[in-house]
Amino acid sequence: MSLSKTIGFISGINECVNLFQWATSALSTLHSRWSGTQQQKLQGELLQLQSSLQRLRDTLPANYDLIDRAEWRIHEHCVANLLPNIKDAVYNADDLLDEFRWYEQKVALESNANQSPFMDFFNNMIQGSFNKVNDIMERLDNISSQLERMGLHETPQRFDKSLRPGTSSFPNERKIFGRDKELKKVMELLSVPINLTRACYKRKRNSSTADASMSTSEKSRISCFSVLPIVGIGGVGKTTLAQHICNHPQVKSHFDLIIWTCVSDDFDATRLIKEAIQSSSGKEATTDNLNCLQLGLSNIVNNKRFLIILDDVWDDALKENGQCWERLCLPLENGLQGSMVLVTTRSSKVADGVSTMDPFTLDGLKDDIFWDFFKLCAFGSQSSNNDPDLEDIGRGILPKLKGSPLAAKTLGRLLRMNLQIPYWNNILLSELWDLKQEETDILPALRLSYMYLPFHLKRCFSFCAVYPKDHKFEKNILAEIWVAEGFVESDGGFPILDIGHRYFEDLVSRSFFQKVRGTYVIHDLMHDMAQLVSKHECFTIKELSDFQKVPRNVCHLMILDSRNFDCSNLLSLCEHTKLRTLLCEKSLISNITLASVMDRWCSELRHIRVFSCVSLKEIPMSIGNLKHLRYLRISKKCPFHCLPPEICWLYKLKFLYAIKCALESLPSDFSKLINLQTYESVGFAYYRMKNLLVVAGNDRNVRLMKNLNQFCGDLDIYPRGFSKDLAIEIDLKNKKDLRRLTLNWLFSSCKNNEIVLQVLQPPTNLKCLEVAGYGGEYLPCWSNNGSISVFPSLTDLAISSCEKLSSLDHFLQADYMPVLERISIRECANVTSLQTERFGEFSCLGDFTVSNCPKLFHNSGSLSVPTLKNLELRNSGILLSNIECSSLTSLSFKCVHMTAIPIQLLSDCQPSMAS
Incomplete structure (x- = not known):
């Protein structure tokens, strides 16, 4: 673990x-x-x-x-x-x-x-x-x-050889079905001449031999051979294609040396080099000294154009930051130009990691060719004289196999055992994962990919078996559910949801997910494999009879929509008390009886961690029983407008989605949901540690904010059109974990700006405050129960576009905000007073900016701030009689009236002076 x-x-x-x-x-x-x-x-x-x-x-x-x-x-x-x-x-x-x-x-x-x-x-x-x-x-x-x-x-975590027998260069199939184009394409990528006459090829070959006999200085050599990966899911025919390439006459004629090595999950450079030496020389290498083995293989490939096939390479080829792969490749540097390494792998991560050219992706067999191959597997013949009824059933089975030759062999073997219509129909109606298979059949072959996953990725992928085939996965939704299930492990200071995203991308790179037209799906055969490895834990209810098939201790359950499901069917699930996941695609809103189902589920299925439903008539009070609940999603419009107070008992809740529900308020104890990461309802979105936007004058959104006191990110409020009562509803001062606050009136001319801003008192722990578009003449002096320091943590203050603002003297006080580091005043056309001589009391001030404040003027103004490093004065009428800032490193000014600026200061700062 x-x-x-x-x-x-x-x-x-x-x-x-x-x-x-x-x-x-x-x-x-x-x-x-x-x-x-x-x-x-x-x-x-x-x-x-x-x-x-x-x-x-x-x-x-x-x-x-x-x-x-x-x-x-x-x-x-x-x-x-x-x-x-x-x-x-x-x-x-x-x-x-x-x-x-x-x-x-x-x-x-x-x-x-x-x-x-x-x-x-x-x-x-x-x-x-x-x-x-x-x-x-x-x-x-x-x-x-x-x-x-x-x-x-x-037990060593390695493939049992009975599950994955070794391969050789000799083809298991005398004929390769439907791969003529692929065979030709790979040979082209290997630079093997195609369709040359025997005479032409003989002349070309003789020329190559002559090149090989030249002196070292004359030979055409390379410092690095080319690596071509063939990548595809298990059972698609990668090994078979490589075998037929290896035995093709023109390939044999083109390369001086061909070596086949079965790698499997034991990428050990010493073993692989020994096998390569034995394959090429016929003599067994007796030493285990890596250096001696590398020298031996280097001598063998020297002055030769070689083709080395590494069959069935897994992720351990990239271990030790790629050093294992490098140890194998080092002896191959002396080959002639045109030498190649052909790699077969299931992992696009491996393909990308070892390739020197674009990987060749092998997909399933197509259409009529696959049908011919399937008939050969099922009937022993491609003849049209087969039983037409059985052929009809066979055509119904064919789409399940997704063009996989190994899947065709698996089903073909089962079908040939009994050429009777009832038997074939049973197989047609069965899920592939339900069928008993030999260890060399398709699902055991695919299961190897699963076994080789790290344990945390096994849990994440096997969970996906709860979804139906062809489900379109969204990375963010699935990552959130994995987090809620406890599958994602914390990793230092990285956000846990980012780690969940990384898990998803890792599974994509290993071909467990495929990107198709902008979305992600699981290949049908991989989905069958997922159902196989999770058959006791995951289940999907598609039709009425499935209610009788639900595993006794099922953990993860999805209910697809069906008119045949009634209240009694859904209530029968209450016996499965081990449920951790319930994904219900059926609406629970149509009638009173059906709406009561949710109440019973919440009362009896108390270990639920993830619940998702398309729509509900209401969220029952019994929701408070779900102590383990981390994820709650309602995806469609519902009639209720509030959440029950009992939802506040769900202290572990991380994700709450009521995306199309027009909620009007949140319960008074909503701030007790201290683990809440995300909340969404119509027109309102809260993301912990991200921005939260409140639309101006939207009463509903303001009331939703009132009890959202656990918010700890950046908050933007647009109070234009706010009444005093509406501002009171926000209860801003009690949002004690707020980090950054922006109050933006968007140049509002409302007469009650000053009253509204007075009510919108920020919390005392605030770090950054920005006031923009405010229409009042003065900023309020918010009180803090008699205490002088109202904002003891405030480091950043920005005031902009406040056209009526006339003075900041009473607001910009060091005892009011003692740790202020940055002050920015911009576009305040009527500010006339700024007591800069008192700025020295700001013991942490490092940046001071005044821009486009033309009336700002003070006859005896001076600026003495020992900590100030950056000073910017632009398009403002400020007149400073003296500047004493010993730490100043950057001075920028334009069109300002300044006197008594020390020449040494200008020299030290190298100020930017505009005309």
Whole structure:
């Protein structure tokens, strides 16, 4: 298990330790409710529960690692049976720990107000919870012991050779179907002459031989050979194409030396060079000394035009920052011009990493050619004399196979076993992942790609099996859901959503997602593979009969829209209490009975972390039961205009989307959603750590802002047309985590500007303030309960386009904003007073800009700021009698009246002086 995942669990336990300390303290303050014996008993239960959770913390990382190892041996029946059990037990442990974290947050938010958090904690968690922990521990110990007895504790994470047998240069297929164009194209890329007469080719070959006999100084040589990757998903025919290229007569004639090496998932330069030497010389290399082996291979390829085929290269070729690949390539530098390395790989990341020319992408077989190949696999013949009814069924099966030769062989083998219409119809109606397959068939072949993923990417990709085939994925939505599910691991200071985006791009580079016309999809065969590896965890309900097929401990469920689904069908899902994801494409708004479904789900499916629905009649009060919920999305218009207060109990909620819902207000306790990253409703969007825009005069948006006090990013408000009451609704001063505030009136001429600005008092922790287009004559002096320093953290102040503003003297005071670093005053045509001689009291001021303020004038003005580094005075009438700024490094002025500017100052600063 990764270190970051382990740290996550330890952090969770540490939170619970804090919770137990609080519980012990609360117990002592409530001693009057229990006798001494009862209190002592409760104290013992608390200690026992804490100890059990500590043990759970120590066990979980090893069990996650055991799951990863078990997936490498899923082809073994006994391991396959135990794998869903250990996953279920680990999920139970994770949910229990997560519930304790929820209580920790509840205590932090509410314990000072009343004693109810402790009573909730006592009633729901302490009584009997240590038995839950012990039950989970016992189950985990039992399953992990069984897996370890099977050797899972020492299983190397490498392909079983029975799953991926080695390949050779000899073609498995005598004839290659439908690849004539591809064969010709690859030969062209290899610079193999095509369609030359035998005589012409003989002359060309003789010329090449003559070149090889020249002296070293005369030979045409290269310092670097060319590398051509053939890239495509498993089973598409990369190896078969490479084999036929390797054995093509013109290829054999063109190259002096052809070497075939099967790489697989063990990219070891020493092994590969030894195999290359043995392949070319027929003699086994007995040494393991890398230098000796490299010299040996260098001698073999010297003065030769070679073709080396590296079949089935995986991501480990790029390990050690590409040094492994370099060790293999170094001995090949002495080949003649035109030498080539042909690489077959499933990974576009590998293709991009090793190629010296554009990779060649191999897609599935096309149309009639694929049909001929499929008939050969299913009937043993391409003849038209096959049973026409079976051929009709076969044509119905064909689209499932997406042109994959290996998929055609897989289904063809199954179909040839029984040439009866009912049997063929059963296969037609079955999902490919439902069919029993041999280890060399298409899904086991594709499963190798999955097995080779890092554990965090396995979780992310297998989750995608919950979506139907041909689903169009949006990177941001899927990354948010992965974050909500807990699949994304924190990585230093990087935003966790950015890490989720990186996971997505990584899966794209490994061909698990394909970009098609601007959107992302999963290849149908890869989707079948995803369903295979997640068959106990993910399920999609498409039709009525699917309700009976839902796995007992399903974690992730999607319900597609269907008129055949009624209330009773949807309520039957309440028995699947392990659900973590519920994606409902059916509207729950059509009638009262159907609308009640959501209430039951929220009451009984209490481990949900991700819920998405197209539309609801209302969000029920029971939503507060979903303590684990991180992601809530309603994608279409709904009739409700407010959220229930109980939604504020969802302390872990990160993403809340009601995109087409015209909400008019947020609950008063909405700021308790301290983990909220994103909120969207009609005309209103909140993104934590990003800008928030409030449209001028929009009452609904202002009221939505009122209780959004957890906002901690940059806020732009356009108060044009605001009334005093509307400004009060914003409750700006209580948005204590606000970082940057812009108040922009857009040159409003409203008479109540001064009153509105007085009410729009910024929070005291503000760092940056900008006032633009304000129509008042003075800026207000906001009070702070008698304290002088109203803005102790303000570093940036910008005032612009305030045409009626006449003076800033009473506002620009050092005791009012003591750590101010930057002041900018622009386009304030009527400002006449600025007490620059007091600017020295700003002990942190480094930048001062005045621009286009023509009336600004002071007879005895001086500027003495020891900390000032940058001074800009443009198109303003300010008259300074003296400038004493010892730290000044930049001075810029234009058309200003200034006196007594020291010549040395001008020399030191090298000011920009305009005409």
